[in-house]
Structure formats: C-alpha cells, structure tokens
Amino acid sequence: MSSRSALLQLINDCKNVRELKQIHTQLVKSLSITESDRGFLVNRLLFVGALSSLQSLTYAANVFNSIKNPNLSAYNIMIRAFASKHGSDDGEDQSLGLGLYKRMLFEGIAPDCLTFPFLLKERANVSDTSRGRIVHGHVVKFGLDKDIFVNNNMISMYSSHGAFVDCARKVFDAMPERDVVSWNSVIVGYLRAGDLDSASELFGRMKGRNIITWNSIITGFVQGGRPREALQLFQEMQTTGYEAVKPDKITMASILTACASLGALDHGKWVHNFLRKTGIECDLVIGTALIDMYGKCGSVDRAVEIFRAMPVRDNLAWTAMISVFALHGLCEEAFRFFEEMQALGLKPNHVTFVGLLTACAHSGSVERGRWCFDAMRCIYKIKREVRHYACMVDLLSRAGLFKEAEGLIGTMPVEPDVFVWGALLGGCLVHGNVDVGERVAKHLIKIEPANHVFYANLCDLYARAGRIGDVKRIRALMRARGIQKEVPGCSMIEIDGIVREFSVRGSAKSMIMEELFWFLNRLGDEMKIGENTHAFL
Structure with missing residues (x-):
C-alpha cells in the first residue's frame, strides 16, 4: 500500500482529534509523499477535522492557517464548516465564511458551485440580508446563476426572511430547471410570510x-x-x-x-x-x-x-395536561398534577405557569394565583413574560380587584400589550366597571384604532350602564372611520364528523336557511305547548 493510501486510510479511521494531530505530524515529516499528494491529504485531514463527527473547528482552523497556499477545495471546506457551525442563533452576524470568501478572492481563487451554497446558508442564519444580496450579485458575476444547487440555497436564504419572499420567487421563476427542493423552499417562504394564498397557489401547481x-x-x-x-x-x-x-x-x-x-x-x-x-x-x-x-x-x-x-412523559406533556385542566377551570386537578410533576423532579417552564395562572383565573383562585406569580420568579427563577402579566391581570380583574390589577400593570418591565389591557377590560365588562373600562377601552382604541373589537366592547359597557347616547356616539365614530366587524360572529358544531359553521351572515353552504328558520319556529311552538301543559298539570 502506498504512503498516500495508508495515510488516507488512517485519516478516514480517526476516532479523535489526538489521532488527527499524530497523522498530521507524520504527514508533515514524511519525505516519501509528493507535494500533490500532501495537498490532497491535508485537505482530507481538514475535512475530517471540520465536517466529520469529530467537528473540531478550532483544530481545523489551525490546520487551514498552516497551509501556505490553500486551494479552492480547502476554502470550500472551511466556508462550509463556518456556515454549519457559526450560524448564529441569536441573530449576531459573525460572517466568518464571508471573511474567508473575501480572502479567497484576494488570493485570486475563483469560487465554484460548491462555494456559494455554503455562503448563502451562512447568510440565511443572520437577520441582515444586505450581504446576502451582495453574494447573490457575485453568483451572477461568476456565471453560476443557472446552477440548481446554488439557486435552491439562494431561495432558501431569501425565504428564511419572510419579508424577502418576493426575491425568492424571482429567483425561482428565473430558474431554467427546478426540483422539489426549489418548490418547497418558495412555499415555505410564503408560509413564513403569512401569505397562505400564494403558498396554496404554488402548491396547487406543484408536481x-x-x-x-x-x-x-x-x-x-x-x-x-x-x-x-x-x-x-x-x-x-x-x-x-x-x-x-x-x-x-x-x-x-x-x-x-x-x-x-x-x-x-x-x-x-x-x-x-x-x-x-x-x-x-x-x-x-x-x-x-x-x-x-x-x-x-x-x-x-x-x-x-x-x-x-x-x-x-416530559415537562411538555405535563404542561399540556395542566393546560387542559386550566381550560376547563379545574384548578385543583391542575395543581395536583403540578405537585406530581415536581415530585418526579421535572422542572416547570414559562408555559406551565401560563397554564396554572389560567386555571386560577378560571376558578377565581386569587391567592393561588398570587403565589404562582411570585413563585415563578423567586423559587423557579423563571422570567415573567407579558402573557404571565396578562393572566394575572385577568385573574385580578375577574375578581373585581381593579386597583391591584392596574397597579400590577404599572410595575411591568415592558410595555403592556393589547392582551394585558384587554384582560383588564374583560373584567370591567363582567363587573360593569364603567369608569375603568371606559378609560381602558379608549386607550386600546388609541393603540389599535382600526380594531373593531374595542369599539364593540366600549358600546357594550355603555349599554349595560344604560348610556344609550354614548353607544350611538361610538357607533357613529365607527361609521365615520369606516370600521366594521371583519369577521361575523359565528359558532361551530361537529355533526357526523362534519364541522358546520353558523354565522350572522347565514350558512348557505351547509343548510338552507329557510329550513333552519322553519325548524326553529317549530321548536318554539313545541316549547310553548310544553309550557302550557306544565301549567295545566
């Protein structure tokens, strides 16, 4: 077996970085290996160190920096490694691969179809797309804008940022050849952008x-x-x-x-x-x-x-079960499962406490809710989020403790959102607190002036207080601003496995309205007969 073959076999069989270093030393000292073979073996060593299961990027970087004149293959390996390992999860733009790419161009080495996919992958992992568009320009400059692999990664980069899905679509439409990855990437881009109709249209055309x-x-x-x-x-x-x-x-x-x-x-x-x-x-x-x-x-x-x-069962399963109890106002069961969960050594998370606080709100357990709200920070070291405040405000408002609820909102470390204020308004509607409710509703209208719900809640509050003049005034304001209910009130019921929807606009697709009115009238007549019979008996 030749020296090249023997060393290649040793590199491929490496179990740890220590063995790689030993082989590297032997490779450097060996006099029987040609420079061509040495370059090939160093690149292979680089690949195993950077991209295999060993994944020692620090060692691979040291090997790369020891090469006097790295070739395109060496640059591609390191750019790929940086794209895979240094895509920042927190949005920080480290641009390590892009830095290597610039160095490669400075050395007079032209990129190929393997260079750009990894650069584009790195760009997809950061929030700033400006450099990604520069890479796009280089793809065109070097004549690789027809390569399907490069284009797929370009689409993926743009699609990872929902605001740039139109750019992804332009790349897709210009592709001379597409595969299933091309179609999937654009569809995912539309879905991320919330454009379900465009995603559906493209899905319908896909083979x-x-x-x-x-x-x-x-x-x-x-x-x-x-x-x-x-x-x-x-x-x-x-x-x-x-x-x-x-x-x-x-x-x-x-x-x-x-x-x-x-x-x-x-x-x-x-x-x-x-x-x-x-x-x-x-x-x-x-x-x-x-x-x-x-x-x-x-x-x-x-x-x-x-x-x-x-x-x-992990903490997510326990949290799901606690949330089910919370949904149905079963506070005792929710806390019993919470105690059982803790006894097993499982730690609650922020969602667990959303469930517990919701259970307290639905059952009116104010003291338990206060304990949860304090315990999540003092005992469990869980940072309170806006939705925890919304749950607590909901609990206090349902109990009629408006002063405490407003005081809690005043202590929030972040700006309260519409859900927090909406929880307070909901309590005002339950207790008929016009003074607080009027002020909160007007604040919500100021935050979201086009949201019809807040106008409707304010009208409801005035109507319950008998302030019909104010009801008319708010409705006139809605008409003047062109505000209408976006979605009519509706309810759904499942009959024989079919989910039927009924709304104030009618349900022509599921049932003829005349038949429904006939049935309701007949039901009303039978109820009257029943009342008369009961009175006679």
Missing part, C-alpha cells in the same frame, strides 16, 4: 410533492389560523398521494392541532385510530398533541387516559 411539501403546507395552514383547510389538505394527501407519500409524525401532530382548534372531536378520534392502524409511534410529540386535542375538544377524561398511558 412530485414529497412529505416535506405536505407537512409544510398543512402545518402552515394550521399555524396560520386556517385549520379547516389543513384538514382538507390532509384528505387530499390521502386520496391523491398516499401511496407515494405517507403521513408521518409531523403530519399527524399538525392534524391533531387542527382538530383541537376546531373542536372536531370525531375527526380527532379518527386521527387517533388512524395512528393505531398505520403503526405510527405514539411518541412524546404525538402523545402531547393527543392530550391537547382531547382536552380542547372537551374530553378531559380521555386526555388523562392518554397522558397516563404514555411510557415517557
């Missing part, structure tokens, strides 16, 4: 969808507040692409979330049964999603059964 495509569009519609359409997409997935693309855990978790949002218990039960039939593992994610679904659909006992049957 050869894979599981990432389906999961992206379904999850996007669930998170975008359109769960009914997410269920329809899941049905389409089953009828048109089930043999080619089967749903996985991510799909099912999203569908369970959609069922929870709609309160579609029958749909949720079907999904649960589907999980059993298909053999998809009921892991922590699926189990927690089932708990959430059954709880939000009103089946608390079934949620507890799922929770107890889980072989492993």
